Amino acid sequence: MSIVKAYGAQSPTAALELLEIERRDLKHDDVKIKILYCGVCHSDIHTVRNDWKGSKYPVVPGHEIVGEVIAIGEDVKKFKKGDKVGVGCMVDSCQNCEACNKDLEQFCEKGMVGTYNGKDQILGGHTFGGYSEKIVVKEDFVLSIPENLELKAVAPLLCAGITTYSPLKHWNVKKGDRVGVIGLGGLGHMGIKLAKAMGAHVVMVTTSPNKSQDAKRLGADEVLISKDKQAMETMANSFDLLLNTIPVKHDINPYLKLLKIDATMVMVGAIEPLEPVHGGNLIMGRKRVAGSLIGGIKETQEMLDFCGEHNVVSDIELIDMPYINEAYERVINADVKYRFVIDLESLRN
Amino acid sequence: MSIVKAYGAQSPTAALELLEIERRDLKHDDVKIKILYCGVCHSDIHTVRNDWKGSKYPVVPGHEIVGEVIAIGEDVKKFKKGDKVGVGCMVDSCQNCEACNKDLEQFCEKGMVGTYNGKDQILGGHTFGGYSEKIVVKEDFVLSIPENLELKAVAPLLCAGITTYSPLKHWNVKKGDRVGVIGLGGLGHMGIKLAKAMGAHVVMVTTSPNKSQDAKRLGADEVLISKDKQAMETMANSFDLLLNTIPVKHDINPYLKLLKIDATMVMVGAIEPLEPVHGGNLIMGRKRVAGSLIGGIKETQEMLDFCGEHNVVSDIELIDMPYINEAYERVINADVKYRFVIDLESLRN
Structure with a gap:
């Protein structure tokens, strides 16, 4: 395990603040990602504020993650160091039920593992999302990003x-x-x-x-x-x-x-x-x-490839990590065109 | 025009009673039907009582009609005297719009003509349904009844x-x-x-x-x-x-x-x-x-043929015309297994 910096909330009413969280050691089929950008989704706010109930604290939100591969497990085939990759709303599923076999992991019969506030199958406890320096994700849930797209504007594609x-x-x-x-x-x-x-x-x-x-x-x-x-x-x-x-x-x-x-x-x-x-x-x-709920991993890759072919990205406003609490208020007031994206360099500095 | 006996209501609060109504003369593509049986649909009651607004009085309900052909216009090809036929919820449509061309006359862009309380395209005024001795219907809206089915139990197939x-x-x-x-x-x-x-x-x-x-x-x-x-x-x-x-x-x-x-x-x-x-x-x-709303004419014929093949009819309770007001109360109280069907002989006697 390693300790990384993140931003999260300690309770439904608390502001987001700098935290230290644990990331697992690299397993044979894992990809370790240095997070470059992370989009801000309205679901992040709902989870931070426990609007849908069941939030576990601290909540570290973020499921529109774009980053760079910095290490791979020995069995990883699809990615190598330096690749630009994405992680969306899921980091795991049973990969064995009827839904998963139809590439509909979002409807996994045993429950897909959300990128944050999901049930962490490896470390126990709950998962932490992309408002963070780094993340370790099973290869099958990591996506390739077409080279021609602007990375920071790709982040919202992973959910929106x-x-x-x-x-x-x-x-x-x-x-x-x-x-x-x-x-x-x-x-x-x-x-x-x-x-x-x-x-x-x-x-x-x-x-x-x-x-x-x-x-x-x-x-x-x-x-x-x-x-x-x-x-x-x-x-x-x-x-x-x-x-x-x-x-x-x-x-x-x-x-x-x-x-x-x-x-x-x-x-x-x-x-x-x-x-x-x-x-x-x-x-x-x-x-x-x-x-309709997000999409399966195969379809998410297809979407990214489609966006590459058609030069489609999100309209974004890039922010630094500490601005997140103000950004949340602006999301709630629909005062953003059209997605905030966090520059995670601001967390590392 | 000819005058025939029917049962209908003169106002939303009136009981159904014996009336005389007009039926049109046979046109070249018309079929004249002696009504043998007519099912009692909950929609009949809604229309009699003006629950859906727009009811025109007198209301003569009934759109689950089974009868015998007693005359045909000179261009009628599909039916001959003596044939057992059915009429369901529609007696006309524009037969020319996108919906009609897809055999979805129930969604005719100009509005299908309901078997009762529809806009009568020929006589003017509104249409009168199957609680009646006879009806005249355009050939295209008349259905063939498979010979093996019990006629009175077929009536509810035309709507239910x-x-x-x-x-x-x-x-x-x-x-x-x-x-x-x-x-x-x-x-x-x-x-x-x-x-x-x-x-x-x-x-x-x-x-x-x-x-x-x-x-x-x-x-x-x-x-x-x-x-x-x-x-x-x-x-x-x-x-x-x-x-x-x-x-x-x-x-x-x-x-x-x-x-x-x-x-x-x-x-x-x-x-x-x-x-x-x-x-x-x-x-x-x-x-x-x-x-989903009833079905088009082609599909209604397909349904009747399917019922013929599989020996499917409705479970009914046969009643005489004067019992109709009591029957309505029992329909409202869900006290019928499972459809009242009127024996129109009781109107002729």
Whole structure:
């Protein structure tokens, strides 16, 4: 074991502060990574503040990790020292159940091991995430980063990117499809970029007219203001897929009316009870509501490769580690375009 | 035009009573049907009582019609005098939009014409349903009934049958699939029979332990009592499809937990707001909730042919026309196994 520096919270109400945590010794199939950048996901805040219950302290968040390989175990085949790699929301799973065998480790029947606040299978206790100098991760959960992408802007792809890419791929978005992305935040801005790169006609659906210009800059072909009843009526029954990134409780009924017959709205943001859905809005037009959770490791690699081919990265604001508490307040106030990324050099200095 | 006898209601609060209504003269593509039997659907009651608003009076309900062809227009090819035929929930549609071209007339972009309380395209005013001696229907909306089936027990197939058959087929139920049918009423009892005939392992999901025996008689392989938390836990993540026939507002969250990864619960009963769905119950396991509305004409014929092959009909209680008001009270109290069917001879006598 080695002791490394990290930032974390000692209780649900404490600010994040400098901590020392343990990282395991390199096992035969492990990769040791010097963390260069780590994205700030809203889930980090939920976990720090125990919003979803079950948080274990200290919480060291961070599951949008980009770094450089500094050592490998003797059986590691895919990576070598100096490689630029990523780690997303998972660092382990049983790798043996029906879900894992289908490359859906996020739904592992025995429970995937979260990059932070997961059950550490090796050291015991719970896992610590990417707000840290270094991390040791099993090779199978480490991802290759295409060389042409800007490293710091890649970090958010590991969660926000795969969370939006996976449903777009799973529901088979193709050239010319009308895709609506609902909500313009960390997830939504990646949804626009990825759907556009897949060739879709992308409509940004937002309550805020002042987000129109930015949505178009990010690649949206049109903007639909969801408070404008007439505009909503005009686009009724016109969408092949809706990607709903709104992170809080809301009324999905008006959006269901936008779907074509047999089309689906995929929920990726709100992990809480929604407003009541009217059965008639599903029955008329055989419409569907589904959920989607990040993506498996194979699909995450596919997403990174796709981003390499299409030059897609996140829009970020780079921050130093000590700024994290202020950054959290700004995330909560939706005051970031569109993802904070921590420069971990600021932790080493 | 001709005048025929019917039963209908003059206002939302009136009892059904004997009326005289107009039927159109035979057009070149029309079939004139002497109605033999008509099933009693809960929608009839909702329409009579204006529960869904927009009812036009007098309401003459009935969209589970079985009868005998007594005359045909000069261009009618598919039917001849004496044929036993059925009419379901629709008597017309534009037959020219994207939905109609996909054999989904129930979702016709211009609005399908309901068998009752629809906008009558020929006579003007609104359509009158099957609680009547005779009906005149466009050939394309008339269905052939397999000769081996008992006519009076076929009537409910025209609505309850297709409403459950269509989602089972659309979601591709096949031999060995685990299908849960939620709620044992008119729809649920057909859901069990049809899923079983498709080769599925059928589990009846009900709040009422006293329905177990009957569910098994109808073909259910197992019964799951939804109030039994331990039993629900045991069957978590085990269903390929859930067919939810509950006709009123309820909490679908416990049922979502029964679905396998990527599996769907199809709502066919509740045309009203449901209790709030927890986003996490969709996101974990990429689960789906969908709706389904009857089925197109082509699929309704396919359903009837399937029922002919597999000897599937409804369990019915045959009643005379004047009993209808009492029957409605019993439907509301779920006191029928499992569908009332009116013998229209009782109207002619």
